Amino acid sequence: MALTPDKPLKRHPMVGWYDPGQLLRTGIEVAISGIFGRHADARVLESLAYVGGPKYHDLSACSEDFWFDFVSDTGDGFNSTYAVARAIAADATLACAETQAPQLLVFGGDQVYPAPTREAYQERLEDVYRVALAPLLEKPQVFAIPGNHDWYDSLVGFRRLFCTKRSFAGCKTGQTRSYFALKLPRQTWLLGLDIQLSSDIDGPQLSYFDQACAELKAGERVILLVPEPFWIFRTLYPDDAGYSESNLNELKRRVEQSGARVVAFLAGDLHHYTRFVATDGETQLITAGGGGAFLHPTHGMRAPLITTEDATPSRYVETEDGTLKAECAYPSPGKSWWLTFGNLLFPFKNPKFAFAMAFFYVCLSFAYADSDLSRIEGFVDKLGVIFLGPIDPLGVLATVFVFALFILITDTHRMFYRVLGGVSHAALHTVAALWLLAASEQVLQGVRETFALYGWFVYAHWSHLFWHVVFVGGAGALIGSLLVGLYLLISLNVFGRHSNEAFSSLKIADYKNFLRFQIDQQGQITLYAFGIDKVPRHYSNDPLPQPADARASGVHLIERVRLG
Numbered sequence: 001m002a003l004t005p006d007k008p009l010k011r012h013p014m015v016g017w018y019d020p021g022q023l024l025r026t027g028i029e030v031a032i033s034g035i036f037g038r039h040a041d042a043r044v045l046e047s048l049a050y051v052g053g054p055k056y057h058d059l060s061a062c063s064e065d066f067w068f069d070f071v072s073d074t075g076d077g078f079n080s081t082y083a084v085a086r087a088i089a090a091d092a093t094l095a096c097a098e099t100q101a102p103q104l105l106v107f108g109g110d111q112v113y114p115a116p117t118r119e120a121y122q123e124r125l126e127d128v129y130r131v132a133l134a135p136l137l138e139k140p141q142v143f144a145i146p147g148n149h150d151w152y153d154s155l156v157g158f159r160r161l162f163c164t165k166r167s168f169a170g171c172k173t174g175q176t177r178s179y180f181a182l183k184l185p186r187q188t189w190l191l192g193l194d195i196q197l198s199s200d201i202d203g204p205q206l207s208y209f210d211q212a213c214a215e216l217k218a219g220e221r222v223i224l225l226v227p228e229p230f231w232i233f234r235t236l237y238p239d240d241a242g243y244s245e246s247n248l249n250e251l252k253r254r255v256e257q258s259g260a261r262v263v264a265f266l267a268g269d270l271h272h273y274t275r276f277v278a279t280d281g282e283t284q285l286i287t288a289g290g291g292g293a294f295l296h297p298t299h300g301m302r303a304p305l306i307t308t309e310d311a312t313p314s315r316y317v318e319t320e321d322g323t324l325k326a327e328c329a330y331p332s333p334g335k336s337w338w339l340t341f342g343n344l345l346f347p348f349k350n351p352k353f354a355f356a357m358a359f360f361y362v363c364l365s366f367a368y369a370d371s372d373l374s375r376i377e378g379f380v381d382k383l384g385v386i387f388l389g390p391i392d393p394l395g396v397l398a399t400v401f402v403f404a405l406f407i408l409i410t411d412t413h414r415m416f417y418r419v420l421g422g423v424s425h426a427a428l429h430t431v432a433a434l435w436l437l438a439a440s441e442q443v444l445q446g447v448r449e450t451f452a453l454y455g456w457f458v459y460a461h462w463s464h465l466f467w468h469v470v471f472v473g474g475a476g477a478l479i480g481s482l483l484v485g486l487y488l489l490i491s492l493n494v495f496g497r498h499s500n501e502a503f504s505s506l507k508i509a510d511y512k513n514f515l516r517f518q519i520d521q522q523g524q525i526t527l528y529a530f531g532i533d534k535v536p537r538h539y540s541n542d543p544l545p546q547p548a549d550a551r552a553s554g555v556h557l558i559e560r561v562r563l564g
């Protein structure tokens with residue numbers, strides 16, 4: 001539905017990932033998409049529908065400089081998504097770099113958050129870009145690959161938006177599959193891959209790229225667009241070997257067999273900008289997921305692996321130092337480290353999460369309390385009863401459940417660290433719940449002594465129960481949330497874990513980025529990485545909203561790099 005005065009542009013806030021309802025919906029969507037994604041691969045059905053289609057899309061007919069933009073992880077909050085979209089529409093001097101508006105706009109995955117519903121695509125992405133790109137007389141052509149969030153509905157929304165040759169925000173679309181091969185001017189190719197949820201490239205997709213590789217000629221340059229930066233994930237989770245890297249290696253090998261060379265791997269998924277260089281000094285590994293989603297940290301990542309020449313030149317192997325050469329990160333790792341301390345304000349940044357912690361602490365305290373709530377031991381005595389006294393079935397069950405839960409959600413694939421982190425986190429909450437339980441009884445005892453004349457109310461069983469629910473629940477909401485924030489802070493800044501959880505809690509709309517590529521008339525490929533330190537929060541009420549926020553920063557050039 002087109003935007004009208006009766007249907008204005010909706011300005012969604014950043015997604016509250018720690019809201020209890022959102023946590024539940026996300027868990028259900030991940031479970032359902034995982035089950036159906038593995039047993040009903042939409043890419044196979046899609047390939048059958050377009051048998052005999054084009055081997056690639058030819059955009060090479062350009063006598064002047066060719067410009068294309070890359071943006072990924074869009075459609076979270078309006079402020080961040082719109083700020084990037086407006087910057088993409090800039091057709092003059094942009095951040096002290098002479099650039100032009102793009103002829104091609106490529107989306108790199110995770111186009112909307114939190115879920116890929118039809119309304120979300122419309123309101124959080126297409127409407128925003130329709131307004132932002134309106135000043136452009138010549139709209140760019142649009143191509144896109146899906147990320148894991150786009151797969152939550154088995155690509156139904158993604159295919160409708162990008163794979164049916166309908167207009168997107170006034171721009172032409174041309175792809176018929178969730179992956180594509182683009183022949184760009186002056187011996188340059190862009191191959192966009194879809195690895196679904198299981199980090200796998202399906203057989204029909206490999207066959208499709210085989211046909212594209214058959215068109216490659218010696219000396220041509222290839223940019224591989226992938227949904228996630230495997231070069232980072234592999235080192236974060238070395239024991240979790242997925243299919244994507246082996247399949248990408250195979251695709252890279254087939255590209256090199258033609259005499260062409262891969263000059264860059266390009267990905268979103270992580271919501272920051274980082275660039276690494278392989279030991280050959282030419283292959284760039286670039287992550288640019290700054291299109292609108294909450295910021296991800298640039299610190300806490302262990303050094304990725306590098307490419308070396310061995311019996312299989314395209315194979316990624318671990319070297320003696322085990323590092324890539326890190327060339328650039330935005331925001332800087334130091335700034336990212338300081339931003340993590342925002343988790344000390346976790347209860348205020350995620351107020352709805354307090355309800356979940358209140359419920360959790362009340363249930364936990366009741367599991368450790370005497371059944372009639374009239375005789376609750378002191379804190380030290382209660383610890384002794386639980387861990388040294390007679391076995392209490394309910395208390396044992398609660399302890400096992402809590403510790404197992406926190407071990408399960410600990411972000412590591414090493415069992416020793418998972419147990420260590422999970423047990424420590426669970427112990428903090430257990431001790432806090434017991435302390436609140438004992439403190440509640442002490443406070444209630446003081447109330448009884450103070451208001452002895454009103455003994456019926458003070459000593460009534462229902463008031464006793466009500467008091468514990470209010471006291472433990474209220475204090476637990478604050479203390480439990482603070483402990484979660486402290487745990488995330490220590491996990492990331494000390495151990496380099498929980499980067500997603502530690503920054504999704506902060507809902508940082510700033511430090512956004514997008515990439516602009518230039519292929520000049522001599523065939524040189526230049527990458528311009530642009531950043532926005534602080535996006536506008538306030539806009540005019542014009543049909544085309546203009547920033548009205550003096551505290552916002554402009555678009556600036558992060559770096560300029562020549563590829564190949």
